[in-house]
Amino acid sequence: MAPETQETVQRTPLFDMFAPATYEEWRAAAEKTLKGAPFEKRLITKTYEQILLQPIYNAGDIADLPHINSLPGFAPFVRDTRILGPLVERWQVAQELPYPTTTEVRQALQADLPRGLTALNLPLDQATRLGIDPDSAAPTQVGMGGVSLATLDDARRLLTDLDLSRLSLAINTGAQAMPVATLLLIAAEEQGLNPSQLHGWLGADPLGALAADGSLPGSLDRCYDLLAEWTRWAIAYAPHVRTIVVSSHVYHNSGAHAVQELGCALATGVAYLRAMQERGLSVNEVAPRIQFTCSVGSQFFLEVARLRAARMLWARIVSAFDGDDTAQRMHLHVRTSAWTKTRYDVYNNMLRATGEAMAAVMGGAQSIHISHFDEAWGLPDEFSRRIARNLHIILQEECNFFRLIDPPGGSWAVEKLTDEIAAKAWEFFQAIERQGGMAAALQAGMPQAAIAATRAERFDAIAHRREVIVGVNMYPNLNEKLPEVRQIDHVQLHTARAVDLRHARETRADDVCQSALIELAQQRTMTAALAAGRAGATLGEMSCALVAADSAAPQVTPLPAHRAAEQFEALRATADAYTARTGRRPSVFLANMGPISQHKARADFATNFFAAGGFAVIGNDGFATVEEAAAAALAANAEIVTICSTDETYPDIVPALTHAIKSQRPETTVVLAGYPTDFIDMYRAAGIDEFIHLRANCYETLARLQRLKGVAD
Structure with missing residues (x-):
């Protein structure tokens, strides 16, 4: 090749060598290969969200999107709430430790903290979330879903030798935060830790608890009063702790699609903003203290787009409440889906969790729980915890995903899907608002009915095997060896916890404790709660005092938890x-x-x-x-x-x-x-x-x- 010819070739941009094809030309070629089969039927996929997934996207699909030129760290925060994304602050390795006793949680923490765990993600059992002492709860409620926490001794055992100034909190307390917060704050104080050193979230989600359980320990107004008091106290003394949780797991696990889950989360967040404003807190005080937690399922690009849309819509909502840029920034925790996990061929769950975790990372989650592969069977063992925890480390250290800021940003497909999910989630959110807000919608059964319809559609697709679950409805292995099941003996645990509670009550100055509980019932303040906790009051006793002389608690149809398989x-x-x-x-x-x-x-x-x-x-x-x-x-x-x-x-x-x-x-x-x-x-x-x-x-x-x-x- 002559030198001048070689230089000409080297200077020619690669794609300039090929004539550009229009969408119409591509479609004509695609239809030719279909040999008469309808293009829309064969190459366009309708999702449960009623979004039509196209086989190819182009620049024209995103030309008019208002968010397309936004930058990370700037409103509407679709690309990230942080200018440098995870570069400076990696996502928290926030693995759930769903063990029923504080001793077992401590053992898991001692094993996992030196090996990459960076947050205390502490699920609470049903009795604790309902504000019931274990000796007063049904045996099945004790240890169900998490740790039984009822006394100051429980909190002391849990926090012994834990440096909470370095370990982020991730605790959803259910309908009330004050009793749980009281026990943990006193135990931390005894170790010399000031509340101002705590960070993460230790918050209540009354509407999420109502949707999951069908009832609350007290009236919704009383729950809001207590939430406002806890938030007000935290602003003064624990400014780095988020006190309000918007958890959409209950909707996801009941079969909701991405739009329904996001719409319910937005409506819940709006309900909390309004309730706190009515109790004297400003949007700029409240919004930064709301922690969103959601589940991410198997539809990779839809889930990435949904997380981006969530930040954008929340910024729009807070802006409408006159919140400033700081208030508009969503705090987002993600867990990989429980809905998608199976009991058979369980090692496939590692692969499912990997895809879901990558979607969470690429969608900009700030903390993540990755499912243990044996989650559907019961408690994780050290091996399943290690595999899930190491997946974080692999994504960070081997895949270098922490070096990427909004990696799918600019993708024609992802940007278009972000816009479509945002539009449909906004419609669902507005439908809830027309019902009178999230509480009224739950009482009317509106979200429950919509999600039940989606669940039925999903189960029908799975039954017909249009939706494939590898190892279950397709390619099952009848010769597999099932994992060892680590389940809870609720009766034995209930008996042991009753002994713990009896000991706690026998070793306190009961007259002092009862006086403190009377004061708590009258004042309903964090100061009074801390005094009661120091006097030896149990979680259940504090919860009862806080809802004393309350109006009737709401009752709704609870959303049942399911799994696809x-x-x-x-x-x-x-x-x-x-x-x-x-x-x-x-x-x-x-x-x-x-x-x-x-x-x-x-x-x-x-x-x-x-x-x-x-x-x-x-x-x-x-x-x-x-x-x-x-x-x-x-x-x-x-x-x-x-x-x-x-x-x-x-x-x-x-x-x-x-x-x-x-x-x-x-x-x-x-x-x-x-x-x-x-x-x-x-x-x-x-x-x-x-x-x-x-x-x-x-x-x-x-x-x-x-x-x-x-x-x-």
Whole structure:
């Protein structure tokens, strides 16, 4: 090549060598490859949020978006609330420690703090969140979901040798914060720690508690009064502690899609802003003390866009309340989804959590909990904690994600999705506002009904296997070894905690304590709460004093927690129980007809189909004649026989083979793989009991067969 020619080539920008293609030209080429199939049906995907995911995006899709030229650290904060994103301050490694006793939590902290944990993410058990002492609670409430915290001794055991000036707090106290905060503040004070040294969040979420439990320990007004008092005290004495939590986990875990979850979070945040303003606090005092926590699911780009949209919409809301730039900055904690985690093939949960954690990082989360892979079974062990914790470290140190500020920013797809999610979440938020706000909407059942509809849609897609859960409704492994289950003996724990409470009451000056509780009931201040705590009052006693002489507590329909895999897991569990009871797994014999090329596709389909319900599938390389197939099927002694071949061969095979089997064993269920529409009636008349095919409801079919064959009651 001549020197001048080489220089010319080197100076030519790479893409200038190719003629640019318009969207219309690309679409024409794409439609040609579809060979007549509708473009909209094959290449455009409708999400549960009713967003149409396009196969390709271009610059025109984002040209008119108002946020597109914004910068990190500047309103509307879509790109991050910090100018340098995670470069200066990495996301907190805020792993939940869901153990039922303070001793077990301490053991986990001692193991995990030297190995990367940077926050005390402390889930509280149901009794603690409801403000009930464990000896007054139902046994199932004690240790359910987290630690039982009821006495000052509990708080002392928890915080022994912990440097809370360096360890960030991450504690959602439920409907009331003051009793929990009182115990922890006194224990920290005894270790020489000033409240001004604390940071993170130690806050209440009354509306989230109402949605989850269906009731509150007191009236919503009283909960707001106490929240305002705790916030006012923290502004004066613990300025780095956020006191109000907006948690949307309850909506996510009930099956809500991203728009519904975000809309509920925004409406809850607005309710808290209004309630605190009514009690004398300004928006610039309140908004910086609100901690948002949400779950991130499996739809990677949608979830990244949702987190970006959340910051943008919250900034819009706080601005409408005349909040300044500092007040408009959302504090965002993310946990990877509990909805997506499975009990079977649990190591796949590591992969699910990895994708979800990456979405949280790229969406700008400031602290993250990554699910333990065995979360759906019960308490994590050291191994599952280590894997989840190390994923943070890998994302930071090996992937260098902390060096990236809003990495998807400018992406045509992500920016367009951010705008679409923001618009739809705003619509859902406005629908809640038209109900009178979040509390009124919950009492009217509006969010519950909308989320129930989405949950039903999700379960239907999973049942039909349009939504795939690897290892559960597709590609199940019936030979897997299930993990060791670490569950709580609630009765034993309840008894032990009752002993702890009796000891706490016996060793205090009861007259002093009762006097302090009377003072607390009259004043309902943090000063009075701290005095009661120092006098030995328990969490339940303080909670009762704070809601004394209160009006009736609200009652709503609670949002039930679910997981995507639970229906198919129930089928597997039923089949496993049958196997343990009878000594043999319920079985399906595949009557594969003809050479492998003729039956393989449907045989593979049938194997996957039945294994999802816990059925053992007996395969083979195919039979040349009906007689051979019938003899083999009868010899296998299987409860179900499934015929696998092609639609073209079925007219000659199905009637004869079905008759040969049922004439010898009438109770055998004969299934046909496929759904040859023109012959359905004929095959049913010949004795076919079920048809399995791509459009079949796999879950309902398997449940029906389990009942028919005595596997299920």
